[in-house]
Amino acid sequence: MTTVPRLVEGAQRPRRRKNAAGGKRLVPYLFIAPFLVLFAVFLVTPIFVALWNSLFSAQSLGLGFGGVQTVFVGLDNFIRAFVDSDFIASFGRVLLYGLVQVPVMMIFATALAMLFDSALVRGKRFFQFAVFLPYAIPGVIAALLWGFLYQPAVSPLLQGLQNLGISPDLLAPGTVLWSITNVSIWSYTGINMIILFSALQAIPREMFEAARLDGAGELRIAISIKLPMIAPAVMLTILSSIIGTLQLFNEPQVLKSVTSSISSDYTPNMAIYAASTLGKDSHLGSAMAIILGVVTLLISVVLLKSRSDSKEGVGD
Amino acid sequence: MSEARLIAAKTEKARGLRRNSSSKMVDGDRVSRGWMLVVTIAMVVAAVYFLFPVVWLLIASTKSTGELFTTNGLSFGEFHLFDNLAALGSYDGGIYWRWVLNSIIYSVFGSILTTFVCAATGYALAIYRFRGRKVILGLVMGSMLIPGTVIAQPTYVLLVSMGLNNTYAGLLLPALVYPFGVLLCYIYGQSSVPIELIEAARLDGAGEFRIFGSIGLRLMSSGLVTVLLFAFLGSWNSYMLPLLVLTDQNLMPLTVGLVGWNQSSITIPSLQILTIVGSLVSVVPIAVVFVALQRFWRSGLTAGGIRG
Structure with a gap:
């Protein structure tokens, strides 16, 4: 050089x-x-x-x-973890959560980034500030705030709905997972939007002019040029979001204090925490931590591999 | 969690150097009024969603415990903010400010130390060629795949066996290992510290540590701010490890303390408003600093790797 x-x-x-x-x-x-x-x-x-x-x-x-x-005891702790149906169920739960949280957040972040990149938004600075502000609030505090907004006694949201005759229970066993999903979508859309926005800003503008000369509309340009161009950035953000979902801890652990619908082993990390502190069995907790670590590692390797495979397929 | 994304942003930005911004106005010519209206409505809806909890927090902080339950959540009651702040400061012998101080110790002091460790390591990896360098680079990259929360329980077990649970050191020391920060410093060191400058300094008789202190750190400074900010955010937001390691409430950071109050508010209702005001006080300075520094860390995030 x-x-x-x-x-x-x-x-x-x-x-x-x-x-x-x-x-x-x-x-x-x-x-x-x-x-x-x-x-x-x-x-x-x-x-x-x-x-x-x-x-x-x-x-x-x-x-x-x-x-x-x-x-x-040899591998007894691992066997105990594997036959613990609650521990296994906690993996299913975070997977279900991830299946909804990651796509919704990414669609949200991509759409917002695309709009900010277009000339359609007036007052761009203010709206970008609004979308990004939650990222400056610690996840634990965000969960605390939403915890209040999920309680009918104090929530203006639920009070408003009640006036319309609807009184949803956002903390019931069937709905609380989606309430947690909402908290993390609220927290992390902003940073993903910023990253995708800077990826969009980096695309050479000549490409759009060429497409326009060929008669492409703005929507067509967004779908056929912008989206493929930021695909690598989207893939990487999806990858780290998926790894993040397996580690889910803060939001459910905080919301647990306002609802009985969240058990102490609601997510793998909560089960590890509960075994190590409440259950006073750090040996079992260590076995669970190793299982979670191995699962996370396997998923990251598979995702990284599939990513490089699909790249080769496109002919990069 | 956002680490892989940073790299994505960087590679994208590198491409962006070729970007020509003069054609921005062409976009404007094509905008139809109908679309603009639809988009503006969508933006307002999004802004309401993202700002709603914060606005509620601001309003709720000014209410008394009674008003919290009797008045509409989005309308002001009597103005009790200063009473609430006074109650916040005096509850349980001023434990809240103790938590603030602890959070500052863990986050400010911790992130400065972390940045220094990362800077020295990244600088050495970028400037020197030595035996084992490739191995260390590989270790740094590989360990980035280990999420912080997976290592939290094993770290807790280790700290207990070392007798470091319930100490400041127990929470500060593990946070100093920040492989992503080392990687960033390595990239900054490679791109922004010219070897010619270092050789010139050597000819002038400066020692290696002096060169690092007066040339290396200075040239890497914009990148170091990025590392500092991310390390700061990491420990400010950290929850699982302190929750495991600390049982002494005098050592807790804000996050753990406030969630504890929230749990206790089931039996002590007055804690509910204190949790709300406490959240507000903890959020405002960090949000202001973060938004004020936005341009700085954003440019560090996207352009830091390609300077020089």
């Missing part, structure tokens, strides 16, 4: 950037040492601690007054 010729050691080693003198060989290691130590202690070690922890179980001695003893 650089055109400036190397004068001294450049010929011996082909690398572009390198250490100047032998005595300074230690310097780069000093720079990365803090990160490496922290990485080893707080990212690598926890994985091994969890693996080790998941193979044991705390069992009480005698009649229960004797204290507890930690015994090796």
